[in-house]
Amino acid sequence: xxxxxxxxxxxxxxxxxxxxxxxxxxxxxxxxxxxxxxxxxxxxxxxxxxxxxxxxxxxxxxxxxxxxxxxxxxxxxxxxxxxxxxxxxxxxxxxxxxxxxxxxxxxxxxxxxxxxxxxxxxxxxxxxxxxxxxxxxxxxxxxxxxxxxxxxxxxxxxxxxxxxxxxxxxxxxxxxxxxxxxxxxxxxxxxxxxxxxxxxxxxxxxxxxxxxxxxxxxxxxxxxxxxxxxxxxxxxxxxxxxxxxxxxxxxxxxxxxxxxxxxxxxxxxxxxxxxxxxxxxxxxxxxxxxxxxxxxxxxxxxxxxxxxxxxxxxxxxxxxxxxxxxxxxxxxxxxxxxxxxxxxxxxxxxxxxxxxxxxxxxxxxxxxxxxxxxxxxxxxxxxxxxxxxxxxxxxxxxxxxxxxxxxxxxxxxxxxxxxxxxxxxxxxxxxxxxxxxxxxxxxxxxxxxxxxxxxxxxxxxxxxxxxxxxxxxxxxxxxxxxxxxxxxx
Numbered sequence: 001x002x003x004x005x006x007x008x009x010x011x012x013x014x015x016x017x018x019x020x021x022x023x024x025x026x027x028x029x030x031x032x033x034x035x036x037x038x039x040x041x042x043x044x045x046x047x048x049x050x051x052x053x054x055x056x057x058x059x060x061x062x063x064x065x066x067x068x069x070x071x072x073x074x075x076x077x078x079x080x081x082x083x084x085x086x087x088x089x090x091x092x093x094x095x096x097x098x099x100x101x102x103x104x105x106x107x108x109x110x111x112x113x114x115x116x117x118x119x120x121x122x123x124x125x126x127x128x129x130x131x132x133x134x135x136x137x138x139x140x141x142x143x144x145x146x147x148x149x150x151x152x153x154x155x156x157x158x159x160x161x162x163x164x165x166x167x168x169x170x171x172x173x174x175x176x177x178x179x180x181x182x183x184x185x186x187x188x189x190x191x192x193x194x195x196x197x198x199x200x201x202x203x204x205x206x207x208x209x210x211x212x213x214x215x216x217x218x219x220x221x222x223x224x225x226x227x228x229x230x231x232x233x234x235x236x237x238x239x240x241x242x243x244x245x246x247x248x249x250x251x252x253x254x255x256x257x258x259x260x261x262x263x264x265x266x267x268x269x270x271x272x273x274x275x276x277x278x279x280x281x282x283x284x285x286x287x288x289x290x291x292x293x294x295x296x297x298x299x300x301x302x303x304x305x306x307x308x309x310x311x312x313x314x315x316x317x318x319x320x321x322x323x324x325x326x327x328x329x330x331x332x333x334x335x336x337x338x339x340x341x342x343x344x345x346x347x348x349x350x351x352x353x354x355x356x357x358x359x360x361x362x363x364x365x366x367x368x369x370x371x372x373x374x375x376x377x378x379x380x381x382x383x384x385x386x387x388x389x390x391x392x393x394x395x396x397x398x399x400x401x402x403x404x405x406x407x408x409x410x411x412x413x414x415x416x417x418x419x420x421x422x423x424x425x426x427x428x429x430x431x432x433x434x435x436x437x438x439x440x441x442x443x444x445x446x447x448x449x450x451x452x453x454x455x456x457x458x459x460x461x462x463x464x465x466x467x468x469x470x471x472x473x474x475x476x477x478x479x480x481x482x483x484x485x486x487x488x489x
Contacts, residue, residue, distance in 0.1 A: 001119060001120075003151065005115050006028075013107045013140070014105075025107075030174060034058065035192070037130075053133075058174045066162060066165050069166075072108075111164045173195050212468070220277070228289055231288070232441045233336075234441070237276065245328070254324070257272050274295070276375075281364075287427060332349060333349075368465075369483060374455050375480065375481050379451075379472035381399055407473070429441070430452065443477075
């Protein structure tokens with residue numbers, strides 16, 4: 001068996017499924033990888049022995065792919081000059097070219113390496129030629145997707161399975177004559193079409209991972225000055241952001257923003273939530289609130305994805321989405337405290353597409369894992385009735401199992417309650433020792449006297465984030481981070 005191993009050195013794959021698609025191509029399909037090999041072959045001088053080896057490879061049956069799941073990062077549309085301008089006139093300079101809309105989505109895999117498996121092994125000459133081309137292949141799909149590649153003959157050098165990966169079927173592949181077509185298109189200065197669609201899966205796809213009702217395309221706001229609230233004020237922050245959004249509507253906000261039906265009753269469908277983004281979980285974390293994110297229901301994201309458009313632009317003709325976008329754009333100042341009160345403050349925030357600060361990267365909360373631990377304590381869905389300590393623990397565990405089902409996740413395998421979080425920098429669920437009450441978490445009035453607890457929830461199989469549990473999930477309480485595999489939480 002022939003294996004091509006590709007490691008993404010930056011841990012990110014930049015390549016869209018198509019030129020107009022906002023979704024990344026993960027795992028990279030065989031036709032894209034073959035094009036990268038052909039590009040490396042051309043840059044090496046069109047060696048005839050290597051060409052013969054590539055022509056052998058394009059005639060092989062469809063390979064299967066060994067890859068992990070990946071978090072998808074969506075960014076807005078960028079207007080950039082096209083790269084294929086030629087000539088000696090001033091119009092070919094980047095600053096003089098017309099701008100074209102482009103999207104640069106990225107996939108952040110759970111494991112940075114993938115493998116393609118072909119059933120047949122080449123002769124030694126072809127293998128040596130293919131491996132030489134692979135070792136000179138610097139990127140796949142996009143020049144920012146830096147890679148390390150090598151071919152392996154598994155009959156001579158058996159490999160262990162990559163961690164966190166599963167077998168996946170290819171969706172597009174190459175065919176006899178693909179190399180010649182790529183060569184002709186390159187010489188003609190035109191872009192080649194994608195490979196041939198695979199009509200039928202050659203392997204059963206792995207069962208999709210369970211995922212919550214919350215979406216993955218977060219709207220990020222960063223602290224840019226002013227009076228920054230404490231992480232323990234998460235519940236108040238969530239309410240304040242929602243109130244600010246509804247104020248900027250200037251009319252009746254939709255149900256997915258307000259969380260209420262027109263009749264005034266609580267919405268029965270998932271709606272918008274606001275989650276804190278804090279410096280937690282690192283070696284020297286101090287729990288500082290770095291910003292927050294607005295998270296929409298997954299169902300609304302799926303509707304927008306069907307439009308194959310950019311974030312919030314696909315439904316631009318819908319007045320509801322126009323109003324929502326205007327309201328989001330106006331979020332710049334958040335006021336806390338009552339007018340005239342000594343603790344009144346204004347927090348200045350700014351919307352950002354992405355950040356180099358790890359605390360502000362949603363990917364931390366979106367990857368797949370079996371074990372999850374709370375960053376903000378969970379508010380149980382109702383008051384506890386039991387008086388005995390052991391009975392109260394069992395009752396709370398049952399409530400947390402129901403909380404998982406409420407957001408579309410399976411019932412957990414185990415639940416452990418604690419006063420303290422499993423992550424550094426997170427305040428305890430209740431003040432320690434003789435600390436004053438103001439050291440505790442500030443809650444909206446609807447959650448007063450409810451039990452707060454940190455948890456570690458473990459599922460039988462991996463589930464994909466975000467995981468936000470409990471009665472306070474729509475104001476940022478109950479936000480969880482995945483625990484690293486093999487860690488005793």
